[in-house]
Amino acid sequence: MEKPDKIEREKKYIPPGMVGTYMRRIAESDPFVREIQDEPSALRLYMDTCTKCGVCAQECPVYYGQPDKRMHPVERSRQVIRLYKKYTTFWGRFWNAIFPKPDFENNDAELFSERMYECLTCRRCAAFCPVGIDHSVVSRVGRSLVDLMGLTPPSLAQGTHNSFETGNLEGASPEAFLDTIQFIEEELKEETGQDISIPLDREGAEIFFLPPSGDVLVYAENLMGMAKIFHAIDADWTMSSRAFDGSNFGFTTGNNFSMKYENKHYIDACEKLGCKLMVMGECGHAYRVMKFMASEGHWWGTLPFEITSGFEYTAQLIRAGKLKLDPDKNPDSVTYHDACQFAAGCGIVEEPREILKAACADYREMPDGGYTQWCCGGGGGLSALRSVRAFRMDVSGKKKAEQMRETDAKVVSTSCLQCRTQLKEIARYHKIPLKITGVHELVNNAIILE
Amino acid sequence: MDGFEFFILYRLPYIAIPFYLIMLSVRIWVWMRFYNPAIKLLPRTRRSVYGVWKQQYRPTIHIFPGSRSQRTKWKRAIKGFVFFTGLYKRDKVLWLGSWSLHLGLFLVIVAHVRVILPPNLEPICLRVALIGSGLMTVSGTYLLLRRIIVQRVREITDFRDYLAEFILLFFSLTAFLMVLDGGISSEALRHYVSRLVTGTAAVIDVQRIFVWHMLAAQLLLIVIPFSHLLHLGGIFLSREFLGTSDTFAGDFGSGFSGLKDGQDEKP
Numbered sequence: 001m002e003k004p005d006k007i008e009r010e011k012k013y014i015p016p017g018m019v020g021t022y023m024r025r026i027a028e029s030d031p032f033v034r035e036i037q038d039e040p041s042a043l044r045l046y047m048d049t050c051t052k053c054g055v056c057a058q059e060c061p062v063y064y065g066q067p068d069k070r071m072h073p074v075e076r077s078r079q080v081i082r083l084y085k086k087y088t089t090f091w092g093r094f095w096n097a098i099f100p101k102p103d104f105e106n107n108d109a110e111l112f113s114e115r116m117y118e119c120l121t122c123r124r125c126a127a128f129c130p131v132g133i134d135h136s137v138v139s140r141v142g143r144s145l146v147d148l149m150g151l152t153p154p155s156l157a158q159g160t161h162n163s164f165e166t167g168n169l170e171g172a173s174p175e176a177f178l179d180t181i182q183f184i185e186e187e188l189k190e191e192t193g194q195d196i197s198i199p200l201d202r203e204g205a206e207i208f209f210l211p212p213s214g215d216v217l218v219y220a221e222n223l224m225g226m227a228k229i230f231h232a233i234d235a236d237w238t239m240s241s242r243a244f245d246g247s248n249f250g251f252t253t254g255n256n257f258s259m260k261y262e263n264k265h266y267i268d269a270c271e272k273l274g275c276k277l278m279v280m281g282e283c284g285h286a287y288r289v290m291k292f293m294a295s296e297g298h299w300w301g302t303l304p305f306e307i308t309s310g311f312e313y314t315a316q317l318i319r320a321g322k323l324k325l326d327p328d329k330n331p332d333s334v335t336y337h338d339a340c341q342f343a344a345g346c347g348i349v350e351e352p353r354e355i356l357k358a359a360c361a362d363y364r365e366m367p368d369g370g371y372t373q374w375c376c377g378g379g380g381g382l383s384a385l386r387s388v389r390a391f392r393m394d395v396s397g398k399k400k401a402e403q404m405r406e407t408d409a410k411v412v413s414t415s416c417l418q419c420r421t422q423l424k425e426i427a428r429y430h431k432i433p434l435k436i437t438g439v440h441e442l443v444n445n446a447i448i449l450e
Numbered sequence: 451m452d453g454f455e456f457f458i459l460y461r462l463p464y465i466a467i468p469f470y471l472i473m474l475s476v477r478i479w480v481w482m483r484f485y486n487p488a489i490k491l492l493p494r495t496r497r498s499v500y501g502v503w504k505q506q507y508r509p510t511i512h513i514f515p516g517s518r519s520q521r522t523k524w525k526r527a528i529k530g531f532v533f534f535t536g537l538y539k540r541d542k543v544l545w546l547g548s549w550s551l552h553l554g555l556f557l558v559i560v561a562h563v564r565v566i567l568p569p570n571l572e573p574i575c576l577r578v579a580l581i582g583s584g585l586m587t588v589s590g591t592y593l594l595l596r597r598i599i600v601q602r603v604r605e606i607t608d609f610r611d612y613l614a615e616f617i618l619l620f621f622s623l624t625a626f627l628m629v630l631d632g633g634i635s636s637e638a639l640r641h642y643v644s645r646l647v648t649g650t651a652a653v654i655d656v657q658r659i660f661v662w663h664m665l666a667a668q669l670l671l672i673v674i675p676f677s678h679l680l681h682l683g684g685i686f687l688s689r690e691f692l693g694t695s696d697t698f699a700g701d702f703g704s705g706f707s708g709l710k711d712g713q714d715e716k717p
């Protein structure tokens with residue numbers, strides 16, 4: 001993979017005193033990902049077209065949890081927009097020359113960083129804003145600046161670094177991966193009595209399966225579900241021992257450079273194996289970047305394979321009657337929590353429901369589900385941050401906790417490692433007796449293999 | 451005609467109207483320019499403005515997956531623009547307030563067409579103006595009160611926002627009072643417009659309230675480019691630029707580009 005020198009990347013870091021340099025640069029375009037054309041234009045338009053109606057605050061899970069000015073989406077975006085104006089617009093520069101003001105509130109770059117990570121980038125605001133303003137875009141620009149100042153929360157920075165360097169978040173070696181796969185195969189054998197293999201690095205296979213971050217090393221049931229599906233339809237599939245952890249932390253941290261190159265690991269792996277279809281597992285970030293940015297934006301030219309998500313793939317098989325599922329294997333009532341990146345980011349709403357309805361005896365909707373879901377409170381990378389746990393439990397996750405308490409289902413199924421981690425923590429913290437699962441985990445229970 | 455009247459009717463329009471047009475054009479140019487910074491790297495972009503636009507619309511990435519079917523896009527844009535469907539789904543009271551304000555504004559603008567209509571349609575036009583300005587006044591008052599009372603709105607409101615809304619209210623109130631007072635005859639209006647166009651000031655037979663209404667209208671033109679009222683101009687462009695027709699129409703059910711081109715209506 002042609003990867004620019006690491007030094008080049010390091011050179012991007014700027015001290016907080018040089019905020020203007022960055023702001024001017026994003027006004028021009030990010031030299032690493034020129035294709036992200038919507039970002040500066042979105043910022044400009046949002047700057048000018050906000051009607052200041054306050055609807056976004058009414059819909060924002062963070063403001064819901066703590067209704068004060070600091071948590072107001074418009075107020076947060078204003079922090080970024082004022083920097084942008086200050087350094088890139090004529091009037092901004094003019095007024096700054098006459099009445100210079102510090103870049104950040106209280107001249108505190110760390111406070112600014114904290115505030116950028118108080119947005120869950122869930123896009124709920126955009127779904128209800130009368131003029132379609134998406135504060136997640138503005139927060140992401142703010143996070144880019146935070147990243148350039150080297151103030152990204154360490155665990156996210158580490159994850160981004162690992163993904164960039166090794167293609168997986170944990171920085172796990174191919175050997176550790178191979179061991180785990182072997183273990184999963186043994187589990188499958190024990191459970192079904194059948195030889196369900198998880199092919200690795202098989203050149204010329206038709207399907208390349210990219211599991212989401214965590215499905216191999218933490219929540220293997222999802223991967224087992226996928227393996228059973230491929231086995232049931234006798235698919236010609238493979239995974240890669242080099243790219244087995246689909247995620248995108250660069251998207252979360254606003255680091256466009258990482259976002260682009262993290263993605264390349266997966267593309268290279270699929271291309272190298274000569275697969276025709278990339279099926280991506282339950283990670284909305286990775287899928288959104290791959291499908292809607294890298295592929296449609298031709299970041300790496302026209303890709304020689306198609307891209308689909310595990311949800312679309314499985315739902316299609318169910319519709320075609322190719323999978324046999326026994327809903328009685330999942331007898332408890334199940335509801336679905338839409339992961340923001342899948343629902344509001346990629347429009348994948350119907351498919352997980354189709355799957356759950358086929359795989360579970362009793363499916364129930366969660367209020368406001370679908371494109372206008374309430375974020376779990378751990379979106380935008382927050383669930384990976386232990387440092388903001390109190391915020392996640394009492395503020396950003398407050399609405400979700402209420403919804404979980406009110407649901408009459410016994411199981412909450414969801415589709416993202418971050419959501420899953422956060423929902424589990426909410427259930428534990430607020431003492432809500434609910435089980436949290438993945439979607440393909442329930443397919444894993446229900447699938448009938450002949 | 452005293453000095454105040456002369457200034458408002460025959461001098462200020464030459465400042466306010468060009469100012470508004472220039473400022474709005476500058477905004478639109480900036481939005482266009484910022485649509486795609488990479489445009490500067492493309493060859494032949496200097497040839498024509500149309501060329502720039504055309505290349506800007508080349509399909510690259512969309513951070514926001516939106517519908518790519520032209521039919522769906524238009525359907526949503528019209529639904530969203532005409533009926534504010536997104537807002538309706540969430541906040542019916544606010545929807546009623548803002549939709550009736552915009553409807554009122556539309557009716558007020560339509561009523562001005564009487565300048566070119568036959569005199570027998572005058573009473574209808576005046577009724578339209580009365581309804582329009584009445585709607586604007588009532589809903590404008592509601593929106594202003596909401597801005598003052600509701601915490602999440604007050605928190606993000608600054609002096610310029612209050613000023614803009616006061617001027618808007620002033621504009622609708624003067625229109626309402628003027629029409630209530632019998633309105634201005636089309637003939638007088640035509641006379642005034644022709645004098646304005648030819649640059650020859652003359653006394654016209656109108657009530658004093660007309661002067662105040664003209665003052666409000668011109669102040670409005672001056673503040674629009676600097677206030678939240680600018681969404682009037684930006685709203686069309688933002689949809690097209692950012693491909694977010696989905697959120698605009700509040701139509702969440704279908705049309706994301708998870709499916710292939712041309713089939714983005716989900717079953």
Ligand code: SF4
Binds near residue numbers: 050054055130132
């Ligand atoms: S909902 Fe949209 S227009 Fe209203 S205040 Fe929020 S960002 Fe501005």
Ligand code: SF4
Binds near residue numbers: 059062118119135
């Ligand atoms: S993206 Fe989500 S968390 Fe961020 S401002 Fe919008 S609604 Fe709030």
